[in-house]
Amino acid sequence: MNVVEVKNLCKNYGDFPALQDVDFSVRENEILGLLGPNGAGKTTTMRILTTFIPPTAGEVKVQGYDITKQPIEVRKITGYMPENPPLYDEMRVSKFLKFVGEIRGIPRKKLSSRLDYLAQVCGLEQVWNKYIAHISKGYRQRVGLASAILADPPILILDEPTIGLDPEQIRYTRELIKTLGENHSVLLSTHILHEAEITCDRVAIINEGKILAIGSPAELAEKIRKINAVRVKLSGPPNEVERSILQLDGVIRVIPQGANDTFTVEFEPKWKTHHKITELAHKNGWHILELTPIEASLEEVFLKIVSGKEETE
Amino acid sequence: MRAMFAILKKELSWFFSSPTTYIMLAVFLGIAGFLFYNIASYFAVQCAQIIQYKASYSMSPPPMNANQWVVIPFFSNLAIIALFIIPILTMRIYSAERNSGTAELLLTSPISTTQIIWGKLLANIIVYTLFIGTTLIFQIILHIYTNPGLDWGPVWSGYLGLLLLGIAAIPLGQFISSLTGNQIISAFITFALLLLLWIVNWSTLFASPTIAQILNYIGFSQHFLSFSKGIIDTQDIIYFITISIFGIFLIHRSLNLWRVTGE
């Protein structure tokens, strides 16, 4: 079942189109990652989904509630952690979370036990009675996360939840999100590939306001394998090797590497170009010093998709 | 309701934990005290002259009355100080939320715009009431040191006037605060607006009678003056409440421009 349904979502800031026909959905109890470089439109998407800013066009439904028509209902079931956690510097951590609990309508009795639980789960015991102005960036991030999950809403929207944390905290936060993802539907944004790969069930790649690809990390990697690549090193003179490989059928491009005697050759799979390279070597009497297939990592998928090197169907 | 009280509590605890509030209160009481001292001294000098006058001409002196000579002018001065205080009380109320990004927290929480507005309005009105309430000390001093003391009726109606002035002016200040993330600009524009509303009827001298009437009606001062003289007129109460409702309406509009309303 789709918990969040986004259809043809557009957002213009003045004349600037920040989002163009964005379509995706978040399934129940999955972690969907919005992966994209700076300025891709991740924060804009999340602000619309959490009813902070209105969309210019398109439709968004959160558990069936339309974000522009029933925003209060949407707010009740979503927990949101903005990019820079909004905190009141003059409050103590404990007071701030209590305040959030009150405006979210958590019953008084439940609230205090929930606060104890969060202090422990989010690792806030150390700073519990400190003024927010005096806590470090990493702790601010944790307080932000705590305030998003405070009312235990079924849908969590987390904007770059691990930014500004130290490695230990990053690992811990990712684990926490994964645990939450077992019984929450999570939409998180990140510009770190590795994070998307290890935390998310599915990843939507977004750039310049458009969703370029969506699928599990494995599916996305599969997509890129439609272009095959091999690394080749032949004993012939590099110039000649490059020129003759380029003349083979199906070769898309040849990228010199190392001391310019090794090449990455990309080709369309149906041409079986790697066999042709073997034949080529034989014909010219060159030795094959290296001929290894290259597996695409999500990183390459991302870079290729974002830089428009691959056509997505 | 609970959310509104949460916001009210948050605002009040900010006011009471912030040194700005205490500095402001000290300055406010200092200026009020200075003005009170001057007005009361002038009254004392007048009384002394009357006694002399009475002694030399053995005639019955014109009646001297502390309400007339001290309380009424003191209230006019208090109203003007209030117009300085209100912009400082209201300047951060929305500007700060806008600036620090906490608006994102409030506006994506499942609470109505109305709850946010009332929490914030009540907070400002309570602090304002405490501020003007402290000046009661001067009235008590006057009561103790004059014979036969004060007529308290007009004093209470004067305070009612001050309270209504605040109830009318605070929403206007909060509306302006909701328009900008800059607190200084917010305070400055609010002050200019309130001052304009106070002095707008000065130009009645040069205006045609109908316009003069309108200006007198629009401005704060004529309505406030009745209260300070001890006249409680429903017309004046309606005037202040109308301005207040208008201000609240503007805040509503402004916040709904920030957020998705679903209306």
Ligand SMILES: Nc1ncnc2c1ncn2[C@@H]1O[C@H](COP(=O)(O)OP(=O)(O)OP(=O)(O)O)[C@@H](O)[C@H]1O
């Ligand atoms: N309020 C605004 N007014 C005008 N343009 C805006 C506004 N907010 C965002 N933009 C523009 O919209 C685009 C998308 O911004 P957005 O903040 O959604 O990106 P992002 O993917 O979250 O980037 P980052 O990784 O840097 O957080 C950017 O080009 C940005 O400059």
Ligand SMILES: [Mg+2]
């Ligand atoms: Mg962002």
